[in-house]
Amino acid sequence: MTAAVVVGGGVIGLCTSLALARRGLNVTLIEAGTPGTGASAANAGWVTPSLSGPLPAPGLLGTSLRWLLRPDSPLWIRPRLDPGFARWLWRFWRQMTPRAYHAGLEATLELSSRAIALFDELAEAGLRFEMHDDGVLLAYSSMRAYDAGLREMRELAPYGYAPLQTATGGSVRDLEPALGDGITGAFVVRGERHVDPVAFCAALIGEIDRRGVVVAASTPVTGFRVRGSQVTAVVTGETAAGADLVVIAAGVGSAALGRQLGFPLPIESGKGYAVDLAPAPITLRRPVYLHDQRVAVTPLTSRLRLAGTMELGGRGDAISTTRVRAIESGARRLLAGWPDAPVSTSYLSGHRPMTPDGLPAIGPLPGWSNVWIATGHAMMGLTLGPATAEVVADGIVTGQVPAVLRPFLPDRFARRSRH
Numbered sequence: 001m002t003a004a005v006v007v008g009g010g011v012i013g014l015c016t017s018l019a020l021a022r023r024g025l026n027v028t029l030i031e032a033g034t035p036g037t038g039a040s041a042a043n044a045g046w047v048t049p050s051l052s053g054p055l056p057a058p059g060l061l062g063t064s065l066r067w068l069l070r071p072d073s074p075l076w077i078r079p080r081l082d083p084g085f086a087r088w089l090w091r092f093w094r095q096m097t098p099r100a101y102h103a104g105l106e107a108t109l110e111l112s113s114r115a116i117a118l119f120d121e122l123a124e125a126g127l128r129f130e131m132h133d134d135g136v137l138l139a140y141s142s143m144r145a146y147d148a149g150l151r152e153m154r155e156l157a158p159y160g161y162a163p164l165q166t167a168t169g170g171s172v173r174d175l176e177p178a179l180g181d182g183i184t185g186a187f188v189v190r191g192e193r194h195v196d197p198v199a200f201c202a203a204l205i206g207e208i209d210r211r212g213v214v215v216a217a218s219t220p221v222t223g224f225r226v227r228g229s230q231v232t233a234v235v236t237g238e239t240a241a242g243a244d245l246v247v248i249a250a251g252v253g254s255a256a257l258g259r260q261l262g263f264p265l266p267i268e269s270g271k272g273y274a275v276d277l278a279p280a281p282i283t284l285r286r287p288v289y290l291h292d293q294r295v296a297v298t299p300l301t302s303r304l305r306l307a308g309t310m311e312l313g314g315r316g317d318a319i320s321t322t323r324v325r326a327i328e329s330g331a332r333r334l335l336a337g338w339p340d341a342p343v344s345t346s347y348l349s350g351h352r353p354m355t356p357d358g359l360p361a362i363g364p365l366p367g368w369s370n371v372w373i374a375t376g377h378a379m380m381g382l383t384l385g386p387a388t389a390e391v392v393a394d395g396i397v398t399g400q401v402p403a404v405l406r407p408f409l410p411d412r413f414a415r416r417s418r419h
Contacts (some may be wrong), residue, residue, distance in 0.1 A: 001026040004396075005234045005243040007257060008250035009035030011381050012374050014204040015389035016247055018108075021211040024396050026367055028176050028241045029213055031235060032220040032253060036201030039251065039350025041136060042274040044288060044296035044307035045200075047119055047193035047383050048136055049112035050153070050161040052115055054104035055270075055310070056095035063081055072326035074294035078313035085313055088268050091356035104359050107158050107407035108380065111387055117137025118386035119193060127203040129303055130196040134286035138213055139186040141292040141334065141403055143168070146185030149291060153189065178282050180336040194277040194287050196300050196381055217239075221250075224260060229369045231261070243371040245396060252355045254361075254375040258410075263366055271311035273324050276346045278303035282337045293330035306331050310379075312354070319347045354378050355413075362388055363401055364408040372396060373410045 002025045006017045009031025017029045029035070060075075070076065077089070123131060137220050138153075140146035146168070153161060158277075165175055166187040166192040172179050175186050209215065216236065225233040225240060233240040248254050284299040295308040311320070323346050332338050355361055355376040365371040374392050377384050391402045399407070 001242045003028070004245050004247065005094060005241050006247045006249060007234060008248065008253070008375075009033075009217065010038060010040040010213070010251050011036070011204070012245075012251075012377060012384040012388055013249035014040075014154065014208065015385040016249055016374060016392055017208050017213050018211070019386075019389035019393035020247075020396070021208060021213050021391055026285070027208070027213045028216065029044055029208065030216045030219050030236060030241065032250070033218060034142060035215060035217055036203055037199070037350075038354045039174060039200050039272065040201050042272060042307070042348035042350035043197050043379070044298050045194050045197040045285070045300070046136065046160060046296060047115060047381065049072045049109060049115050050156055050189050050192060052105055052108035052112055052380065052383075053152075054095070054108070055354070056103060056356070056358045057091050057101050058098050059094055060096055060129055060239060062171060071320070071322045074308065075310045076312070076323075078311055079315045080258070088356050089312075091266065094265045095357045100357065103407070104357065107205060107359065108260065108384075109156070110404055111391070111408070112168040113159075114385055114390070115193065115383050115387050116193060117123075118250065118390065119195070122203075123255045129199040129203040129341065132194050132286075133191070134194070135188050136194070136287045136289060137186055137188050137285075138289045138291055139172070139176070139179055139183045141182050141184060141290075145183050145291055149185065151358070153187070161189060161191075164188060176285055176288060178284055178335050178337055179288075180334050182246070183340065186288070194298055198380070221257060225248060229292045229367065231368060231371055243370070244285055245372070247374055247396075249374040251375055252351045254353065254373065258365065258373070261365060261368060261371065263410070263414070265361055265373070265375070265410065266356050267353045267361070269315055269379060270311060270354040271309075271314040271349060271351050272307065272379070273309050273319070273327060274350075275306040275324055275327055275349040276347075276348070277306070278344045280304035281339050281343045282335060288335070290330055290334050293334065294328045294331070295327055297331055297335065310352075315351070317349060319349055328414065329393045352378050352381065355410075360384065360388065360408050361410045361413070363395070363405050363411075366414055378414055
């Protein structure tokens with residue numbers, strides 16, 4: 001039986017381990033920390049293919065320049081004396097063109113075309129996790145941003161997305177009574193899902209255990225044994241896991257692992273935060289995205305989750321009180337009905353793996369015949385987790401790279417570095 005080693009126990013690694021095990025491979029998953037934590041747990045829980053646009057979008061430069069010196073802003077670049085980080089930022093800014101953005105959007109929409117169906121299939125297969133199909137409401141504080149949001153959404157009509165309910169002024173509260181006076185326009189996108197990300201990861205962990213996947217938690221990878229162009233084992237301290245094939249899905253940590261194999265992946269951390277309020281202090285009909293504040297508000301059975309911010313260059317795990325308070329204040333300012341009594345609050349953070357072009361790196365690792373990469377999903381890790389796993393597993397089993405992966409192949413970074 002083919003021995004597969006998956007490095008990384010976030011949502012991408014968990015989904016990939018399951019997809020490979022379902023195809024009859026003997027799978028070992030190695031995770032440096034605790035599986036299902038970090039960015040895989042500290043996110044909004046949204047399964048939203050309609051929000052597939054890459055982060056380096058046209059217009060972001062002008063917006064971000066107003067934010068860069070404010071540690072409480074939606075996007076903050078933490079100063080760091082690192083030439084590699086400076087090069088990454090330069091490549092990131094250069095991607096903010098309409099052509100690059102629309103090409104990335106189209107590619108990601110194609111990859112995510114089965115995202116909703118795959119979540120349904122997992123639930124139908126017996127995985128137990130909280131999931132809702134109420135769609136998502138996008139709310140805007142300015143009419144200019146609202147009009148731009150409508151235009152962007154209408155461009156997705158060929159892919160089956162459209163703002164089916166729109167409202168401005170006081171009528172926004174017909175869509176969501178909890179919207180405050182600061183919201184001037186809103187629309188609902190039907191068909192999107194939201195899940196409890198903690199419960200989803202727990203369900204994946206339970207399912208791979210049931211299928212016999214060996215999980216090595218709190219086990220950092222220290223190296224690889226190689227023979228020619230093949231990795232024969234993944235080394236963890238004094239032990240090694242023999243491998244016929246390897247999938248590196250270690251999030252931000254994939255950059256260091258790639259360097260060990262001679263292929264430096266340009267991945268930086270986009271640190272994000274989540275705030276859980278329990279029990280939920282307000283009632284929402286569906287998830288709400290406060291666009292101008294870049295705050296996602298998710299109603300779950302046991303709590304209300306607020307998620308947001310993008311902190312580039314941050315590597316630590318400490319919770320920034322400045323940034324979580326900005327998330328809370330943005331939600332409180334634009335949503336009505338908050339009680340005066342305090343509620344139980346907890347904070348989470350995670351390092352989203354970011355590439356300079358805003359697209360995941362998925363496919364064979366250049367120079368190696370049995371190593372694949374699946375990382376760099378930024379804020380789309382949950383949405384794209386099952387879809388990424390399926391195309392990776394199909395490519396490994398068939399020996400053919402699926403056509404849908406062409407825009408995401410890791411060798412695009414090697415090609416660009418030669419020019």
